[in-house]
Amino acid sequence: MDLTLSEEHEALVRMVREFAIREVQPKAAAIDRDSRFPSELVARMGELGLMGIEVEVEYGGSGLDPIAYVLAMEEVSVACASTAVIMSVNNSLVCDPLVKFATEAQKQRWLVPLASGLKLGCFMLSEPEAGSDAAAQRTVATPDGDGWVIDGIKNWITNGPQADVGILFTMTDRAAGHRGITAFIIDMHADGVRRGHKDDKLGIRGSHSSQVSFDQHRVGPEQLLGKVGEGFKVAMSTLDCGRIGIAAQALGIARASFEAAAAYACMRKTFGKRVIDHQAMGFLLADMETELEAARLLTLRAAAAKMAGRRHSVESAMAKLYASEAANRLAKAAIQIHGGNGYVTEFPVERFYRDAKITEIYEGTSEIQRLVIAADLLRA
Amino acid sequence: MKWPAHVEALQGAVVALGARELGPNAARWDSSAGFEPTFAAKVADWGLFGVSVPEVQGGAGAGLLGAAVVIEEIAAHSGSLAMRLALHEGVAVGFALGLADTSLLARLIGNGGFAGWVGLGRGVTAEQSSDRLRLQGSVCMAPGDGDLVVAGHGTGGPRVGFVAADQLSSGRARAACGLRAVGWTDVVIDADVEHSGNAAVAARLGARLSVLIGAVACGLARAAISQATAYAQVREQFGQSIAQFQAIQWKLANGATERDAAWLLVTDAAGRLDAQRPAANEAAARAQLAAVRMSVSACSEALQVHGGYGYTREFPIERLLRDARACTAIDRGDDDLRAALAAAITARFE
Ligand SMILES: Cc1cc2nc3c(=O)[nH]c(=O)nc-3n(C[C@H](O)[C@H](O)[C@H](O)COP(=O)(O)OP(=O)(O)OC[C@H]3O[C@@H](n4cnc5c(N)ncnc54)[C@H](O)[C@@H]3O)c2cc1C
Numbered sequence: 001m002d003l004t005l006s007e008e009h010e011a012l013v014r015m016v017r018e019f020a021i022r023e024v025q026p027k028a029a030a031i032d033r034d035s036r037f038p039s040e041l042v043a044r045m046g047e048l049g050l051m052g053i054e055v056e057v058e059y060g061g062s063g064l065d066p067i068a069y070v071l072a073m074e075e076v077s078v079a080c081a082s083t084a085v086i087m088s089v090n091n092s093l094v095c096d097p098l099v100k101f102a103t104e105a106q107k108q109r110w111l112v113p114l115a116s117g118l119k120l121g122c123f124m125l126s127e128p129e130a131g132s133d134a135a136a137q138r139t140v141a142t143p144d145g146d147g148w149v150i151d152g153i154k155n156w157i158t159n160g161p162q163a164d165v166g167i168l169f170t171m172t173d174r175a176a177g178h179r180g181i182t183a184f185i186i187d188m189h190a191d192g193v194r195r196g197h198k199d200d201k202l203g204i205r206g207s208h209s210s211q212v213s214f215d216q217h218r219v220g221p222e223q224l225l226g227k228v229g230e231g232f233k234v235a236m237s238t239l240d241c242g243r244i245g246i247a248a249q250a251l252g253i254a255r256a257s258f259e260a261a262a263a264y265a266c267m268r269k270t271f272g273k274r275v276i277d278h279q280a281m282g283f284l285l286a287d288m289e290t291e292l293e294a295a296r297l298l299t300l301r302a303a304a305a306k307m308a309g310r311r312h313s314v315e316s317a318m319a320k321l322y323a324s325e326a327a328n329r330l331a332k333a334a335i336q337i338h339g340g341n342g343y344v345t346e347f348p349v350e351r352f353y354r355d356a357k358i359t360e361i362y363e364g365t366s367e368i369q370r371l372v373i374a375a376d377l378l379r380a
Numbered sequence: 381m382k383w384p385a386h387v388e389a390l391q392g393a394v395v396a397l398g399a400r401e402l403g404p405n406a407a408r409w410d411s412s413a414g415f416e417p418t419f420a421a422k423v424a425d426w427g428l429f430g431v432s433v434p435e436v437q438g439g440a441g442a443g444l445l446g447a448a449v450v451i452e453e454i455a456a457h458s459g460s461l462a463m464r465l466a467l468h469e470g471v472a473v474g475f476a477l478g479l480a481d482t483s484l485l486a487r488l489i490g491n492g493g494f495a496g497w498v499g500l501g502r503g504v505t506a507e508q509s510s511d512r513l514r515l516q517g518s519v520c521m522a523p524g525d526g527d528l529v530v531a532g533h534g535t536g537g538p539r540v541g542f543v544a545a546d547q548l549s550s551g552r553a554r555a556a557c558g559l560r561a562v563g564w565t566d567v568v569i570d571a572d573v574e575h576s577g578n579a580a581v582a583a584r585l586g587a588r589l590s591v592l593i594g595a596v597a598c599g600l601a602r603a604a605i606s607q608a609t610a611y612a613q614v615r616e617q618f619g620q621s622i623a624q625f626q627a628i629q630w631k632l633a634n635g636a637t638e639r640d641a642a643w644l645l646v647t648d649a650a651g652r653l654d655a656q657r658p659a660a661n662e663a664a665a666r667a668q669l670a671a672v673r674m675s676v677s678a679c680s681e682a683l684q685v686h687g688g689y690g691y692t693r694e695f696p697i698e699r700l701l702r703d704a705r706a707c708t709a710i711d712r713g714d715d716d717l718r719a720a721l722a723a724a725i726t727a728r729f730e
Binding site (some may be wrong): 003004259262263265266274276277279282283285286287289290291293294295297298301308318321322369370371373374377378380 | 642
């Protein structure tokens with residue numbers, strides 16, 4: 001497998017890096033401090049074609065491949081992981097299932113504005129009692145005329161406070177277990193959809209998540225995504241792709257941590273020499289870069305597998321598992337290399353540390369990724 | 381993973397060869413600490429020498445990437461043979477390729493036996509005169525008693541030269557913990573050689589070897605993880621197969637993920653060296669660092685999955701662990717690699 005980047009990829013990296021350095025990075029600390037949702041950056045990402053990277057041009061997207069998505073996510077995440085997750089949810093958790101499962105009419109109505117950045121999407125799978133065990137859905141969709149009426153509560157919904165459109169998972173046949181789950185496309189401004197207060201969080205504070213509750217919310221047949229009872233398949237195939245995005249987010253946080261630590265260690269002096277010239281620090285940085293590169297290659301491999309049209313659950317799980325844990329190790333090490341300066345908000349590494357943690361939790365915890373990988377090994 | 385067609389074909393051939401010729405003999409080679417005297421001729425016949433050499437020069441034309449793929453596959457059967465080939469292909473063949481020395485290449489691809497490597501820092505002195513390089517030193521635990529590529533320090537900086545077996549006197553054989561069939565032997569070097577290379581050549585050979593040591597480590601780990609997976613499914617405790625325990629599943633999942641990560645670093649570095657891309661030597665150092673560490677830990681965890689049986693010679697897992705551990709002692713160790721990488725990071729960030 002050749003993971004050398006094409007000219008087109010290199011050009012994309014240059015473009016996104018410039019945007020990230022000029023427009024995102026200078027605001028990242030304040031976005032975090034104020035827990036501010038960066039609407040102006042989201043709008044800019046729409047203009048730059050970053051909100052529907054893999055969506056075909058005729059549906060408002062940029063028509064690029066999964067590797068391009070990884071590269072763009074990495075660059076934005078280096079600057080601001082909050083801004084990056086807003087982007088990743090729209091790309092991989094909302095546009096992606098619409099590309100795969102929506103009808104032509106649904107694509108025209110929902111995908112085009114989402115991919116072009118005019119509207120923002122969210123993905124509503126988790127519930128207060130259904131996180132890792134996503135099949136334990138309690139939100140119900142009851143048949144009503146030619147449509148359904150939905151009742152239930154969704155938890156921790158990223159972009160929940162801002163979203164215009166949502167992908168919602170409900171139970172339509174409890175007796176059928178995970179084969180009784182059905183997905184819908186939701187107009188988040190419609191009657192019977194209520195958003196809770198934004199969650200107060202450890203990190204990614206500029207990305208807002210909230211509960212979303214449904215009270216006798218009516219949907220028509222034109223809002224059914226995929227087939228009745230196919231919702232779990234929609235969710236899992238979406239997460240197979242989404243995990244590549246989170247791996248790329250983790251990769252970006254890891255790179256930001258490494259670069260900050262390397263620069264600091266070359267500048268700061270103790271005992272008459274640069275920090276990097278103390279063996280314990282220099283060797284630590286060597287290990288950090290090794291893990292960073294390994295995370296990058298696993299993430300690109302998963303993207304390449306998706307590109308080749310192969311099933312990539314295991315590649316995605318390995319990429320997310322490794323990259324998220326590497327991001328946590330690197331962010332922690334970056335603080336250590338900064339000493340006291342690492343612990344104060346004047347330097348960005350404490351933010352990287354707080355932001356890194358979420359990548360081990362959402363879109364399937366590290367434990368869930370290990371279950372996916374082990375199950376595959378034991379099946380082979 | 382998908383490779384170019386000719387690399388896939390080679391890999392397929394080695395898979396068959398491994399099951400037929402290598403797997404059944406690996407334990408014997410290990411316990412007798414060597415291969416039979418005619419073995420190198422067989423290896424030459426199988427086409428395992430010169431995998432990285434372009435076809436026009438008589439090789440398989442698969443580049444260092446192809447060599448890594450072949451060596452990884454072989455390591456899953458015999459770590460010793462894989463390491464023998466890593467030294468031969470990485471260093472000796474690399475040296476001949478750099479000189480474009482056709483007669484040396486022919487010797488290395490044909491039946492000249494396995495060639496080994498004595499890297500920098502082993503106490504060899506290298507004095508370059510106008511047309512000859514004089515290499516002198518006595519080295520503990522050189523790989524085997526065949527031809528050697530030898531690096532040494534001299535007044536003009538590091539130099540490397542090719543020393544034919546008949547210019548060496550070999551001393552006592554050393555019984556090693558792992559990679560035993562490599563045939564570790566003390567040698568006294570006192571040779572005057574014609575062809576030599578400078579520090580950049582030594583660094584390039586070191587990088588080629590790093591990649592191939594990484595390939596050996598990855599092959600050992602792959603075999604260990606697959607043996608542990610199979611064992612976990614048949615071994616029952618507490619009324620269920622131990623594979624049902626998450627404590628076991630976690631070892632397998634962590635091992636497989638770390639192995640894939642290391643293998644990607646190895647193949648990526650091989651590709652960079654083949655394409656002569658910038659910073660390829662650094663990528664190679666990272667690959668060796670990650671792969672060897674991963675291999676020791678994956679083999680150790682795989683042994684743990686086997687419980688007490690893993691500790692016996694009834695299962696091959698103990699040999700895999702010994703071989704993986706021995707990989708840490710070949711050429712540059714963990715600390716040398718990290719020192720080189722830290723220097724490279726300093727150069728980029730200062
Ligand atoms: C900031 C944030 C944003 C989020 N955004 C979204 C979103 O946009 N959409 C959405 O649908 N969800 C979202 N989530 C929810 C997220 O995906 C879940 O939190 C996650 O899947 C874990 O579920 P849980 O919190 O219920 O933990 P639980 O499932 O209760 O797990 C608790 C612990 O037990 C472990 N565990 C659980 N089952 C097993 C098992 N079988 N074996 C071993 N260990 C196990 C878990 O790994 C974890 O460590 C978000 C969460 C957060 C915090």
